[in-house]
Amino acid sequence: MAVYKHSYQRYGGELTAIWSRFLILPRYAFQEVFRSKFLIALLVGSYVCPVVYALIIYLHHNLTALRILNTNPAFLVAIDKHFFYMFLQIQAGVGFLLSALVGPGLISPDLANNALPLYLSRPFSRVEYVLGKMSVLIILLSAITWVPGLLLLLLQSNLEGGSWFVSNLRIAGALCLGSWIWILFLSLFSLTLSAWVKWRFVAGALLFGLLSFVEGMGAAINNIFDTNAGYLINLSEVMRTVWSSLFALQGNGRIALDDAWRSLLAFCVICLLMLSRKVKAYEVVK
């Protein structure tokens, strides 16, 4: 039998922080995203609303411009919590469209190409893998929701004065928290579909289809049982309730706030369970 001496030298250089390694994944994912001209156009289009909102804020504080446009300031929409709530709703809708196009292509190609063992045979866990993929959506959706929202808020504060910002600090919190809740849910939902449906177009269509289906089912439950419980599976209703409470607005009262949070939590837990079933180095087929 051969006798071997340990003569090899392992890499002794400095290593990057473990927590930061999941950020390697989005780098190449973004290359893929920005290869699509349609997605670039959609991303650019998603800034139309923030630009319009910025113009409205500007007009509110520029009487000369209003005079030129022959517009009475009283006819302009008031810049308050309703203004930013609407902004969040519009941008969340655009974000939904974006995640339906980007999300399904994040995990499914790796599963279809059996690439998960490659990632998981590194010092890299399943959680980090999901975080890495999720960060693609988090970065993209942040760039069109809370980041422009906060910029608009800062613009308004700058033009209106620091006291306006202090008295409307809740709007900043609501914008950030409301956006993050939506982003996290949307990312989890689209990654789950991406993990379960190998064809990205089908997964994208399912993202729309499933939400419409559960909304329809919720409406059916409400009609048949003469109850409001069906709204608990209506995600738009759930999100509206949560956002309204964050912005301290009067909700429509169809579902209680606690129930809305529970419903959202349940959606997320289901998504996480489904993800953990699929994101494995090897799938055991029984």
Added chain:
Amino acid sequence: MRTIPDENQIVLDDVSKFYGEVLGINRVSLAIPAGITSLVGPNGSGKTTLMNLMTGLLQPSQGQVWVLGLSPSRPEKLFPKLGYCTQFDSFPKGLTGRQLLCSQLRLHGWGRPEAAARAQKTLERVGLTEAADRRVAGYSKGMRQRIKLALAICHDPSVLVLDEPLNGLDPLARAEMLALFREMAARGIHLLISSHILHEVDLISDRVILINNGFVVAEGDIREVRDEMQEHPRQILVRCNKPGLLAARIFEENQGIEVRIHDDHRGLLVKTRCADQFYLMMNRAVLETGLDVEFIAPADDDVNSVYGYLIGADGGRP
């Protein structure tokens, strides 16, 4: 008695893996030291399951695995020391060979410049520099094998687990890879290789693990394994000038159970129960009869023969 994790060995202690009711591997206990260890067995025998258990990609249903004293359930500790080349061509979509290597090195925590430099060095090592900036999806089978090997060795692992690394390679590339494996083993790296190319396994392996239907049939140095197989007489090839005379002497001294003289009457194939006594008899025969022996060698102590005896030429199928 429980096996103590050894920092210099890959240890499997009474490991079983069941896929529902289907047996993957059953009660496997092994201690694998540095050097080249080949895992040999027919399709579906449990080779890949064993490798996946060692690399933590599968969890054992029973028993424990340690790789250099580390548990495979701690990927952050294990994989800086371990490189795994799976048998499947599994790559993320859209990346070039260089990008793939760089991204995987960065998952290991290497900085960008170090990763780029190491990727280049590894690409040179596996002979893939020219195709480095082409997309992996467009690689040939041989190139895919090379990039998989590059992915396994790029981060200087102490343990290399290679599942069918020679598949799809042309003879020249296979020879290059075997030389690379030998060079790595000489540096004290543990190499566990599964392969169907038995004569090449025989050439490079320090020890062999034969596996069939989820059970380890035999393990160790292949000659030692062969020595243990008393139920199969040893076959010894002798080339000499008087094969008839030698055959008579063999039966006279009761040292053979079967002798076949070659058609050219320049040699014979002997089946004997005790090889050591046969060799002693040969010494005496040469001294006493002036027999001119051209060469004498065992004919069935290679992996191929042992595989045939223990598993069967049909791959162990019932």
